[in-house]
Structures are given as structure tokens and as C-alpha cells.
Amino acid sequence: MKQRVLPSAVAALMLAGAAVLAAGPEQAVTFSADERAAILAHGPWPPPRHPDPSNRVSGNRDAISLGRRLFFDTRLSLDGRQSCATCHDPATAFADGKPRGIGRALVDRNAIALANLGLNRWFGWAGAADSLWAQSIHPIVDVKELGLTAEQLRDRLAAAPAIAAAYTHLFQAAVAHDAAERVLVNAAKALAAFQETIVTGRTPFDDFRDALERSDTRSMAHYPRPAQRGLAIFVGKGNCTACHFGPNFTSGEFEDVGVPHFAEQGRVDAGRHGGIAALRASPFNLLSPYSDNADKAAGVPTRHVEQQHRNWGEFRVPSLRNVARTAPYMHNGSLATLQDVVRHYSELNEERLHGHAGRRLLRPLRLTPQEAADLVAFLETLSGEISFGP
Ligand code: HEC
Ligand code: HEC
Incomplete structure (x- = not known):
């Protein structure tokens, strides 16, 4: 059932206007009630932002500036050559433009933009961390990324007077005399405070979505027709919203879309299955004493999450905001362009999907070249300005 967004007489007049604006004889795109509801659910944007209760310096200006300093500081790597920004460069939307991250060595996965x-429940492609600060510890100590021990980190921060002073001011302890593991956690909490400030602004899609909500057909007509048709596929026959839903275009959970997951020949990336094991074993999860959340309510999902067979080869559903700027795609960077991603869904190899009996969210879409181009045109309207800092 198609639903017009305005009483039909008025709508007919407005649509006539829109048709003149849009060059050529192209049909106006109309959305059913269900499609309209699905589109509205992708906003409003920006969403409200809240400090992280597990991080007592979340939202603190001094923590944000210390975190910013640490984020770009090559002192955080063993040989003094890499920083967080090596793989999360502001010039490439806080990703690195490479299929897989390269720190001290090549890592298994694509650097997440x-x-x-602040909208994430889980962090990393496999959700091995349940907070932003815990996720930020991993690259510091991972031998393939920055490769420091907690003791080395403490010594380096203690030897940098401005950093040491900022640390003492924030955490009421002299970095040189604090326990090494505590220093690691506190540095990660400052890094998290900075990273929380990295947000994406409004997009052409958001303007269209708000115009649709107001039934403002004139403003809606500014949104390119190919993007409108692509959006109709996204919320309609593409079933993309089954997983990429809400204002951030993600369920925040884990799915298998049939991307082969060999990290290298003979070695598989277990995805969420391994992520759950790492999360539960982590001394830094939300159930640990390092969480500042007094009632530990934030740790409830972590306590209850259990490994299941279906978790093999599942990866976190990525947000699609700014997706046009964060090529290449998928957990291993195996798809170079958005055209390749759309082709993946269009030609989907169902034999690669395993473990999801009875849960058929995906089937080969067999899109025409026009439909595929429209879907890409829609994805390209999800880009907004990136801002960060205090
Ligand atoms: C060698 C490249 C590399 C370096 C250096 C690096 N990262 Fe990453 N980052 C990655 C990769 C790859 C992932 C995906 C990890 C995974 O899924 O296991 C990632 C994921 C993340 C995430 C998760 C984002 C999300 O949406 O879940 C955060 C946060 C993050 N990194 C922060 C940092 C911080 C902070 C530093 C510096 C201390 C850093 N990274 C250094 C490559 C890197
Ligand atoms: C069953 C859930 C599900 C459905 C349905 C789904 N996706 Fe995805 N999408 C995912 C997951 C999970 C990934 C990451 C897979 C991986 O890395 O192995 C992903 C990755 C992507 C990426 C790459 C993003 C990046 O940053 O790497 C794009 C683009 C994308 N999907 C678009 C779409 C479109 C368009 C549709 C509809 C045709 C769609 N998805 C349907 C779950 C889904």
C-alpha cells in the first residue's frame, strides 16, 4: 500500500513542482507507510550524547586534551614511529584507507573508522571489548600494533613533563608511582574521552528524512532521485534495514553476510566467537574493578553474553554513516568500493552463510545495473562533516 505524505490534492500540486525541478520524465519516488516508518527510524541526527559512566573522565575537557595528545603521540609505540593516528588518520575519516591495518606488522582486520x-555497545569487529577505554588498551599493548608493555608506557609518560603533569592533575596520582596497569587504563580512559568527541554531522539523507517527517515535499525534492530510489531499495526489497537500522545504521550486533574469513591460508578469523572469549577473559571488561560504574549495571550484557556456534564468522554490523569515505570495506577490507559491496549482496553466495537456520535475512538480490547504481547513490548521501576535539 502506497501512502502519500500530504492530502492528495496538495501533494499532486507539489509533486508537479518537484517533477519540474527534477530534470527529465523520471517518476517521483513514493514510500509505503512501512518504508516511511523505516526511513524515519534512521534519525533524528545528531542523537543525544551522554558521558560514559564506566569512565570517570568521560566528557572532561582536560581528559579530552590529554587524550588528543596521546592519540597523535608516537611515544606510544615501541620504536617511536606509530601512533593511533597511523591507522586512524583524520585525513581519511579516522581510518587508514588500507585493506588491513599496518602497525609494527600487518594486522588481521580493517581499521575501523x-x-x-558513544553509540556503540561493543567495540571492534568481533566485540572483544565492551567499552571504548578497554578497546583503546588493545592497540597499545598488541605486538603487531604499537607494542608497548604497561611498564614501558608508564616510563614514557613519566618522562614527558607536560603529559605527566596532565596525568597527575586528572587522576590525582604521579604517573611514575602509579601501578603500571592502572596507568595503562587511565591513559586509555583519556584516549576514550578524546575519541568520544569524534562525531559526524548532518548529511543530505538527514535533511531528506526530516523533510519527510514534516511532509515537506518541496524540501524532499532536493534529495537526488537516484538516492531516493536507492533508499527505497535499502528499506524495501534490499532488506538492508534488517541489520543496518536506527540513526547510526547498525544494530550494533553481529551477523554473517558471507564474507570469507580466512586471516591467511589455513587460519580462520573466528569473528564474534573469538570476540566473546576475549571479552570474558579480559581483565578490563565492565565487570572488572577498573570500571568506574558504581552499580555495574553496564556490565550486565557482558555477564550474559554466551558463545554459540552461530557466532563463527560473525562480525559487527558496521555503521554506514560516512561509508563513502571509509573504503575499503568489510572486516578484512576485502571489498574495494561500494559498487563491490552492493555486488556482494546482489550476487550473494548463500553457501557461505552458515549457522543461521530459519533466519533468512539475506538472499541474492539480483539487482539490475540501474538498481545497483541507485543503491550506491543512496549510500553516498550518508556523508557528513567530521568534527572532533573539546
Ligand atoms: C596498526 C593499526 C592500528 C593502530 C596503530 C591502532 N588501531 Fe585502532 N583499530 C585497528 C583495527 C584493525 C581495528 C579493528 C580491530 C578489531 O576488530 O579487532 C581497530 C579498532 C579500533 C577501535 C574500535 C572502533 C569501533 O567502532 O569498534 C577503536 C576505538 C580504536 N581502534 C582505537 C585506537 C586507539 C585509541 C589507538 C591508539 C592507542 C589505535 N586504535 C591504534 C587498527 C589500529
Ligand atoms: C544480516 C545482516 C545484514 C544485512 C541484511 C545487510 N548487512 Fe551490510 N553488513 C553486515 C555485516 C555483518 C557487515 C560486515 C561483514 C564483514 O565484515 O564480514 C556489513 C557490511 C556492510 C558494508 C561495508 C561497511 C564497512 O564499513 O565495511 C556496507 C556498505 C553494507 N554492509 C551495506 C549493506 C546494504 C546496502 C545492504 C542491503 C543490500 C546490507 N548491507 C544488508 C550486516 C548486514
Whole structure:
């Protein structure tokens, strides 16, 4: 059932106007009641932002500036050559433009573009961390990324007077005399405070979505027709919203879309299955004493999450905000362009999907070239300005 967004007489007049604006004989795109509801659910944007209760310096200006300093500081790597920004460069939307991250060595996965992180429930492609600060510890100590021990980190921060002073001011302890593991956690909490400020602004899609909500057909007509048709596929026959829903275009959970997940020949990336094991074993999860959340309510999902067979080869559903700027795609960067991603869904190899009996969210879409181009045109309207800092 198609629903017009205005009483039909008025709508007919407005649509006539819109048709004149849009060059050529192209049909106006109309959305059913269900499609309209699905589109409205992708906003409003920006969403309200809240400090992270597990991080007592979340939202603190001094923590944000210390975190910003640390984020770009090559002292955080063993040989003094890499920083967080090596793989999360503001010039490439806080990703690195490479299929897989390269720190001290090549890592298994694609560097995730950092943005809107306050909306995440889980972190990393496999959800091995349940807070932004815990996720920020991993690259510091991972031998393939920055490769420091907690003791080395403490010594380096203690030897940098401005950093040491900022640390003492924030955490009421002299970095040189604090326990090494505590220093690691506190540095990660400052890094998290900075990363929380990386947000993406409004997009052409958001303007269209708000115009649709107001039934403002004139403003809606500013949104390109190919993007409108692509949006209709996204919320309609593409079923993309089954997983990429809400204002951040993600469920925040884990799914298998049939991307082969060999990290290298003979070695599989277990995805969420391994992520759950790492999360539960982590001394830094939300159930640990390092969480500042007094009632530990934030740790409830972590306490209850259990490994299941279906978790093999599942990866976190990525946000699609700014997706046109964060190529290449998928957990291993195996798809170079948005055209390739759309082709993946269009030609989907169902034999690669496993473990999801009875849960058929995906089937090969067999899109025409026009439909595929429209879907890409829609994805390209999800880009907004990136801002960060105090
Ligand atoms: C060698 C490249 C590399 C370096 C250096 C690096 N990262 Fe990452 N980052 C990655 C990769 C790859 C992922 C995905 C990790 C995974 O899924 O296991 C990631 C994921 C993340 C995430 C998760 C984002 C999300 O939406 O879940 C955060 C946060 C993050 N990194 C912060 C940092 C911080 C802070 C530093 C510096 C201390 C850093 N990274 C250094 C490559 C890197
Ligand atoms: C069953 C859930 C599900 C459905 C349905 C789904 N996706 Fe995804 N999408 C995912 C997951 C999970 C990934 C990451 C997979 C991986 O890395 O192995 C992903 C990755 C992507 C990416 C790459 C983003 C990045 O940053 O790497 C794009 C673009 C995308 N999907 C678009 C779409 C479109 C368009 C549709 C509809 C045709 C769609 N998705 C349907 C779950 C889904």
C-alpha cells in the first residue's frame, strides 16, 4: 500500500513542482507507510550524547586534551614511529584507507573508522571489548600494533613533563608511582574521552528524512532521485534495514553476510566467537574493578553474553554513516568500493552463510545495473562533516 505524505490534492500540486525541478520524465519516488516508518527510524541526527559512566573522565575537557595528545603521540609505540593516528588518520575519516591495518606488522582486520563511538555497545569487529577505554588498551599493548608493555608506557609518560603533569592533575596520582596497569587504563580512559568527541554531522539523507517527517515535499525534492530510489531499495526489497537500522545504521550486533574469513591460508578469523572469549577473559571488561560504574549495571550484557556456534564468522554490523569515505570495506577490507559491496549482496553466495537456520535475512538480490547504481547513490548521501576535539 502506497501512502502519500500530504492530502492528495496538495501533494499532486507539489509533486508537479518537484517533477519540474527534477530534470527529465523520471517518476517521483513514493514510500509505503512501512518504508516511511523505516526511513524515519534512521534519525533524528545528531542523537543525544551522554558521558560514559564506566569512565570517570568521560566528557572532561582536560581528559579530552590529554587524550588528543596521546592519540597523535608516537611515544606510544615501541620504536617511536606509530601512533593511533597511523591507522586512524583524520585525513581519511579516522581510518587508514588500507585493506588491513599496518602497525609494527600487518594486522588481521580493517581499521575501523572512528566516529560516533558513544553509540556503540561493543567495540571492534568481533566485540572483544565492551567499552571504548578497554578497546583503546588493545592497540597499545598488541605486538603487531604499537607494542608497548604497561611498564614501558608508564616510563614514557613519566618522562614527558607536560603529559605527566596532565596525568597527575586528572587522576590525582604521579604517573611514575602509579601501578603500571592502572596507568595503562587511565591513559586509555583519556584516549576514550578524546575519541568520544569524534562525531559526524548532518548529511543530505538527514535533511531528506526530516523533510519527510514534516511532509515537506518541496524540501524532499532536493534529495537526488537516484538516492531516493536507492533508499527505497535499502528499506524495501534490499532488506538492508534488517541489520543496518536506527540513526547510526547498525544494530550494533553481529551477523554473517558471507564474507570469507580466512586471516591467511589455513587460519580462520573466528569473528564474534573469538570476540566473546576475549571479552570474558579480559581483565578490563565492565565487570572488572577498573570500571568506574558504581552499580555495574553496564556490565550486565557482558555477564550474559554466551558463545554459540552461530557466532563463527560473525562480525559487527558496521555503521554506514560516512561509508563513502571509509573504503575499503568489510572486516578484512576485502571489498574495494561500494559498487563491490552492493555486488556482494546482489550476487550473494548463500553457501557461505552458515549457522543461521530459519533466519533468512539475506538472499541474492539480483539487482539490475540501474538498481545497483541507485543503491550506491543512496549510500553516498550518508556523508557528513567530521568534527572532533573539546
Ligand atoms: C596498526 C593499526 C592500528 C593502530 C596503530 C591502532 N588501531 Fe585502532 N583499530 C585497528 C583495527 C584493525 C581495528 C579493528 C580491530 C578489531 O576488530 O579487532 C581497530 C579498532 C579500533 C577501535 C574500535 C572502533 C569501533 O567502532 O569498534 C577503536 C576505538 C580504536 N581502534 C582505537 C585506537 C586507539 C585509541 C589507538 C591508539 C592507542 C589505535 N586504535 C591504534 C587498527 C589500529
Ligand atoms: C544480516 C545482516 C545484514 C544485512 C541484511 C545487510 N548487512 Fe551490510 N553488513 C553486515 C555485516 C555483518 C557487515 C560486515 C561483514 C564483514 O565484515 O564480514 C556489513 C557490511 C556492510 C558494508 C561495508 C561497511 C564497512 O564499513 O565495511 C556496507 C556498505 C553494507 N554492509 C551495506 C549493506 C546494504 C546496502 C545492504 C542491503 C543490500 C546490507 N548491507 C544488508 C550486516 C548486514
